[in-house]
Amino acid sequence: QLQLQESGPGLVKPSEPLSLTCTVSGGSISSSSYYWGWIRQPPGKGLEWIGVIYYGGSAYYNPSLKSRVTISVDTSKKHFSLTLNSVTAADTAVYYCARPAPSGGTAAFDIWGQGTMVTVSS
Amino acid sequence: QSVLTQPPSASGTPGQRVTISCSGSSSNIGRNTVNWYQQLPGTAPQLLMYSNIQRPSGVPDRFSGSKSGTSASLAISGLQSEDEADYYCATWDDSLNGVVFGGGTKLTVL
Numbered sequence: 001q002l003q004l005q006e007s008g009p010g011l012v013k014p015s016e017p018l019s020l021t022c023t024v025s026g027g028s029i030s031s032s033s034y035y036w037g038w039i040r041q042p043p044g045k046g047l048e049w050i051g052v053i054y055y056g057g058s059a060y061y062n063p064s065l066k067s068r069v070t071i072s073v074d075t076s077k078k079h080f081s082l083t084l085n086s087v088t089a090a091d092t093a094v095y096y097c098a099r100p101a102p103s104g105g106t107a108a109f110d111i112w113g114q115g116t117m118v119t120v121s122s
Numbered sequence: 123q124s125v126l127t128q129p130p131s132a133s134g135t136p137g138q139r140v141t142i143s144c145s146g147s148s149s150n151i152g153r154n155t156v157n158w159y160q161q162l163p164g165t166a167p168q169l170l171m172y173s174n175i176q177r178p179s180g181v182p183d184r185f186s187g188s189k190s191g192t193s194a195s196l197a198i199s200g201l202q203s204e205d206e207a208d209y210y211c212a213t214w215d216d217s218l219n220g221v222v223f224g225g226g227t228k229l230t231v232l
Contacts, residue, residue: 037221039167046124047159047167047210049221062220096166104172107212107221108157112166 002027004097004113012091012120018084022097022113030055030075035100037109038071038082040093048093052106053080060106087120094118125150126211126224133230139199142227144211146192150222154214156194158187161208161226170209171196198229206231 008020022036029036037052051061053071061069065084073080084091094115101110127145134140144156158171169178171187174194186197198205211224 046226047212047223049212049223051220060220063218101169101172101178104157104169104176105155105214107154107214108169108172109159109167110169110172110178112168115166 002099002111004099004111006095006097006113006116008095008116008118010117010119012087012118013122014088014120015086018082018087018091018118018120020082020095020097020116020118021079022081023079025078029073029078029080031102034102035106036071036073036080037098037100037106039096039098039109040091041096041115042090042093050082050084050095052100089120092118092120124225125215125218125222126213128209128211128224128227130225131228131230133232134198134201135232136201136203138201139197140201140229141198142196142209142211142229144194144196144224146194146213146222148192149217150192150213150215151189151194152192153216156187156189157212158185158196159210159212161210163207167210201231203231205229 035052038050053059068085070083096115097113098109099111101108155173159167160170161167174189
């Protein structure tokens with residue numbers, strides 16, 4: 001069955017870029033039915049949608065993060081990536097990669113990675 | 123401030139029925155289907171309900187969803203101790219052109 005796994009540095013310095021990768025296993029990343037997304041959760045707070053990308057490359061981003069975010073997909077490597085520029089302490093969070101259910105719409109994420117904690121600190 | 127409004131907390135005793143509300147607007151819940159997530163402590167969220175009323179495979183039928191106008195609700199009947207978790211609603215917002223989440227409701231089983 002399809003599984004997602006986030007990877008990347010757990011500590012990022014303020015003003016530097018945050019880069020994470022989500023590896024897809026047990027299934028295809030390039031199905032025409034699939035979007036791939038990122039969601040984050042600051043410590044003790046709620047969920048915040050970051051964005052989604054279609055395997056063909058078109059992406060949608062949270063308007064509040066749009067100027068700093070890029071999501072890309074590499075079908076040959078079976079992973080998709082998140083880059084968040086100019087980070088501050090407010091970007092400290094658990095970052096999840098997730099897949100919207102093909103039959104449920106773009107907001108119905110049925111498969112999640114385990115999440116990776118990223119702390120922004122000097 | 124979340125686009126979708128949920129009560130911060132809810133509670134019930136074992137066996138009771140509890141409901142959690144999610145209020146939005148015409149650009150989100152009013153036009154799109156609502157999904158619900160359950161997040162147990164220290165774990166990733168899990169899809170609990172999609173397309174307003176559909177349960178993914180494995181979700182007990184004690185959980186049910188509904189939507190009316192610009193609001194939606196999640197009902198849990200026969201409350202069990204393992205239902206103690208955070209619950210989030212989510213949908214697409216046509217004005218923001220993105221996914222919006224509720225602020226989450228912490229359910230306590232007394």
